[in-house]
Amino acid sequence: MSFAESSPVMSMDDVMAATNEFEARGFNHSYYLPLHMAILKGDWESAKSFLDADPSAWTSKITSLARTPLHVAAVGAQWKILEKLVHHVPSELLAELDSMGFTCLHYVAMGESIDAAKALLAKNHSLTQITDFKGFTPLLYSVTSTRCKEMAWYLAMNTVDERPGFPFSSESSRQLVALLTAAGFHGKENFWLNADITMYLLQRYPNLATISDSNGSIILNVLSKKTSDFQSGNKFGILHRCIYHCVPAQLDHLPHGDLRDSYDQSSHHQSYSGSKIWNAIQTSAPSIKHLRDVKLRQVFSERLVEHVCSQASTMSNTQFWESFVSMDIIYNATSSGIVEILRICFQFFPDLVWTRIPNEGYIAQIAIKYRQEKVFGFICKMPIISKILILALDESHNTTSHLAARSAHSQLLSVSGAAFKMQKELQWFKKVEQLDHPIHKEIKNQDGKTAWQLFKEEHKNLLEESEKWMKDTANSCSIVAALIVTTVFTAVLTVPGGNNQEKGFPIFLPDNTFLVFAASVTLALFSSMASLLMFLSILTARYAEKDFLKALPRRLIWGLALLFYAIVTTMVAFAAALSLVLRNRLKWVWIPIAIMACVPMALFAKLQIPLFGGMIISTYRSSIYHP
Template identity: 85%
Template structure:
């Protein structure tokens, strides 16, 4: 009995032992090693000497030469081998239950897959002992999306495998979604609608996986300014789709224009690889939203309300809320408005889960439903905790992206004040079962963070104070000892008529005034009381102003130094101001590079609306 005819339930060890009893390992070892090493000359010599070896089992795992070439990713040798073996031998299973296409599917050689299917088109339908087709293997490895696309378009739902309607379909959609191949999932769901409604005890499999993949949605990614600009410019195109209605359904009707734009961006991303990353990210995020919309639309047509209530389960909603995936919630609320009332005895309502997990965008979405949000926010849990109590809890995991302990404290205060403003005024005095009000709980939870914030802002202010004092000292001395000296008869500076001297004088004055202003700001921070409320506005504003004045003082000091040096050397070297100006820009640029991101974050955090993210529901 051949391996292909053996029972799927036969264990691998049993098959291996059966083969090993009559298997001459030493005889086939040279061929095995030659193929793995890519040594075609040695492999060809062995095969010419023993023609039966082209289709023989040459390993203890019952692998033929084409299996070995596929496992070793020796694509050139595989191409040569497949032209010398009959098409039916390509369908042979090894003791792991795999054809050579199963192993090719886990690699990146689409040409090898095309060559195998050209010789035996039924290879995509052959399953391993667990019922998995090569398509499942390609998605499992997630190494080559193009391979998954190719196999998805060349695999059909036929017996005995039935990969899209059989038992393996559940595993396929879970793996596709987990791999982030949402465009392929969308393609298959449109061809086989049953894939969109596959569910288990936790609800929709696709929605359940997506509700945990924050990075697959735009709300879960924080891009820089330049990255956002590129993100909005790059196209979303599926070059793998066939022409016709399916391509039109993806909004890609103008194929010529789409193809031309795709070639242009392909050329650009060849020279700038980071653009490809942004393009793939946008493709994944766009199709994740389309996939959720399609699935919810499909589920909403079901007449049984119990179906979609279990299909879009509370596990899915609470996962999406905890991860801050506002796109899933928006679409679910759009198709099933009653889901906003979803409640769990342990977690509470969705609004409470959002507050507990510091998901500002989800909170902003719920606030778009004024009456509903007010009812949900006014609710009290079994421990007598109001929503203000939930907001008072410390959320260390949500503060990892915030620089500086003082601004972490500010972020926590902003969140607490925002929720407290939405809560009922009487809830300020409500005590939970531990006998604490929301503010008392906040102070207790953030006691350690308050100490860290005080230390951080003091250390920062001390360092900046030293720099500001040094600048003030230097520029004050520069006024007394002007470049070139003074006229001994009248006491006027010798270079007074020179315009460059006016630049020097003005920059020295500005440097002195700005450094003194910075010094006073940092001194006011050092003498503050450091209460919790001070970190909300007062201390951050002083730190921002102090650093702004200090940066201005550094710039004007470098201008003053450059002007003075130019005055002293211009008669010897007329062009001396050029290298001086360039060198003066170096420390200024270095300081800006190191501090501008933190400075911008401080301004946004203090003066911007960084806590409340208004969201459109419809």
């Protein structure tokens, strides 16, 4: 549930109806307009003159939305005027709701003036417990707007479960928990603020952790749909993974000033000694700050799941926690690949591992169906349980091998090249088939197909696309390889400087630079010829399904590696030859030649190495889990 999905703002029809009703009771808009405009402009002198002339205006509704002068000042962010108005009105006026359903503190909560909030609470300390028409407190508005961290902390520590709204025990607490949990992870700057406030409130009011509805635990339900808030839901490159593991993950942010002193630091995470250093690094490197924010969010998410499950496990009612961690939560976490939720839930409630989702099967079958390798690997770490779950059949008599045989196009969007999508599908199928019982290879489902027959049928189109992609790639690369062969072969026959007319030896033969040229040309010729042969072998392959598992990807990898080597040695040979010809006139000519020769090599590397690296990882270091 998001804040927008449960918007507290009234519909336009309701607002218009309330406005019309208010005006029908004799509201004179034009009379109060000067006061309204003076407050919005921050003109205290004009507003004070109007109020002195008509003392009833201090407590009157002065807009068509039934807003008092206090409301108008809060909506217009005129905090100084609001503080002055507070001293001239009775305390009960501060609890007045406008046609939108808000008190003036609701508006102040979305701003940045703690002094205004303090002035209101000093006059009427129960304002934090007053809810709007949808049951939302000012605290919730402050947290979801993330405009001012001090404001959110101030309201969190001054909102109690008392009259008139009982925000932490009434029916509205369900919405509060859902929106607070969802909002606790929004934003790049202040998500940790909401994270800490969420944990602070859960520790202060333990009942919030175990609030559930028809879908089970509200907190777990929200978290099970937020894949990016867990480490298992993120895929980083090698460099980002290294940075991710190095950055600290302590939630060390505290409220500042007098708020810090009033906060119970015994329940807060201790700050780390190098915080100033990391703050300096984050300021100079935004990418590192982003990774740290991601890590903090993920650490908090995991701690929140542990806290919720810990609170639920203390409940003596077995039926409660069975419905608390519902099938929907298990299904969402499994199909989304959130291993952390499953691991913690199974730690506190071991029997949940046997959860069977109607029309989906056990968690092992769901993980296979949705290609969630990390979840599948987690299950395989439980050897006995995994064997039982993998051997299970679904309602259509499909084995786990049948499920792995089905095509999963949506899970292959991040894989480059149709051939490597086919390879990924084969790797997944072979790994599941290896763990499945051997007799299941021959079992037919209700459609009369074995797992391998189903695989071939499901991937018929992908096989055709893979063959076309592989041939197109091999054709393009073979043209480049043939061009290099022609170029370097010609260079051998027409060496720079020419040959000695009497003996036929190259004139620059004694020169070391010429030896570099000769060696580079030789290596370029041999590597380009080998590359050409590798690409020709791809073009003449039979293109069966199993060829895409190892044979064809290996040929393509070796062909590209040899082609890149041929390009490098060709450029070295060119630079050496040009240096031999021009150095007698310009001795420093080799410097710009070397720099320019690096340009095509760097360009080729930048454009092709990511794909090339992905090919190597996919072929030689499969990400499929190996138990």
